Amino acid sequence: MKLAVVGGGSTYTPELIDGFARLRDDLPIGELVLIDPDAVRLERVGGLARRIFARQGHPGRVTLTDDLAAGAEGADAVLVQLRVGGQAARLRDETWPLECGCVGQETTGAGGLAKALRTVPVVLDIAETVRRVAPDAWIIDFTNPVGIVTRALLDAGHRAVGLCNVAIGLQRTFAGLLDLPPASLHLDHYGLNHLTWELAVRHGGPDGPDLLPRLVADHGERIAERLKLPPALLARLGAVPSYYLRYFYAHDEVVAELREQPARAAEVAAMEERLLEMYADPALDTKPELLASRGGAFYSEAAVALAAALLGRGAPGTAPGSVQAVNVRNAGTLPFLPDDAVVEVPARVTARGAEPLPAPTLDPLFAGLVAHVTGYETLALDAALRGGRDRVFAALLAHPLVGQYDRADALTDRLLAHNRDHLPWA
Known part of the structure; x- marks a missing residue:
């Protein structure tokens, strides 16, 4: 099996590599190609990737290239994770909207629109190359804004599914609070990318009993603290919103905070410099703890689960046709939206693609x-x-x-x- 990662020089990539190594029985990769135009980043990230594979006894080969067509040729799946303009563009996205009294954020509001305008044409060009050299490959889009980018890919006829780590992160959080295995929890996760609510937390599968009332009653303050929202709001909503909903529910409060504190982009840029220094150390053969602060928690597990199911392997620890929260065509799932909209919902994923589960009626x-x-x-x-x-x-x-x-x-x-x-x- 051949997988290619576009944006393979990202500081996120070792998280992905660690997942590929740990879950190799679920996703047996023969060749992993990291594709990136930045030779320095690619060499440092790629070197660490090879050392992680070697340490964990993964037999797969890690290939590095700046040639998209050569790297993607014959791939079974291509994961796209890129940031057009880098952290410098992100820093701008987070700052100039504040001048107009609007939230500065890289995936929503005015900053999110700027990112979409920069990103969509680039991703579509990449997808056309993939279609030419690997016509049967699945494209897994992890590039923000995921909903808009995935819709662009689907509108252009590509075999694509969008992926975000919000659902799997909340699943892990809830499992820890309930002292249950994460795989035993199914989230009724509905909405759009970065605009979702957990309407139920079901034990044992999509038809299992709902533990959300117990979760909010026993742990509402801790959950609200993580979301930076009042506990009473969770009780009034009867649902757990994603942390991105704070930009909507507490917009003016967030704007005031952002005007007073350093931009997240500046913090991440400094962190990336430190990570790249660490990746250059030939003795490093595990993902460093600092990477957890970079963002993208559980990204590797979500990516492996999705790739495995799309390639007919089933998700880790489950039967083929596993249910995962992904970005797919609405196709009647939320009846108040157009069919061609892209929604983020639980879907049964197989080698045929992702088919959304029937949705509850949204309040x-x-x-x-x-x-x-x-x-x-x-x-x-x-x-x-x-x-x-x-x-x-x-x-x-x-x-x-x-x-x-x-x-x-x-x-x-x-x-x-x-x-x-x-x-x-x-």
Whole structure:
């Protein structure tokens, strides 16, 4: 089995490598190709990847290349994890929206739109190359904003599934609080990428008893503390929102915080420098503890589970056709959304793809926001594909974190000014 990772020089990659090594019985990789245009990062990350494989006795070969076509040729699956513009672009995404009183964040709001505009054309170009050299390969998209990028891939006819680590992270958190094995918990995880709620926490599978009321009653304060939201809100919602919902439920509070504290991008950039120094150490043959602070917790396990199921191997510890939270076509799952929207929901994943499970009826409190953001995502994808100031303005005006014409105008000007190097039409 051949897997390729586009963006293989990412500091995230050793987390992925560790998962591939530990779970090799579930996903037997013969060749793993790391693809990246940055030779220095690729060599350091690739060297550590080889040492991790060797330490854990993995027989697979790790190949490094900056040639996308050569690296992806004949691959069974291609995982895409890239950041167009690097941490410098992320830093801008997190700062200029604050000038207009809006949250600065790399996957939602105005910053998230900027990232989508930079990213969608690049990922589509990559996917066309993959289609040419590996026409049967599955594309696993871990590149943010995952929902918009996955929709772009599906609209272009690619075999693609989007992946986020929010669901698996919450599953692990809940399992720890309940003192249960993570695999025994199924989450009723519904919404859009970075806009989801856990409507139930079921023990033993999709039809199991719901432990969410007990979880909130016994551990609501700890969960709320992690989300930086009031415990009473969880009780009133009757659900556990993803931590990204704080940007919506406490927008002004978050803006005030972001204006007072260093940008996360600056913190991550410094962390990446330190990680790359560590990766260069020829004695290092495990993922360093510092990597846990980089983000992407349980990313490797989610990626292995999805790749294994798509390639007919089944997810780790489960039978083929396992249920996983992924980004897929709506196709009637949430009946108030268009069929061609991309939603993040539990789906049964097999070699044929991901088929969403029947969904419960979403409370209007959740459904209204999902519909609103879906409208924004439709406009955002149109702007990413066709460009134009008016399309950028329309997407910003439609976003619930913007929603005022004067702010949308000011944000449009700033977005274009900060992203001209990545937007030829601008």
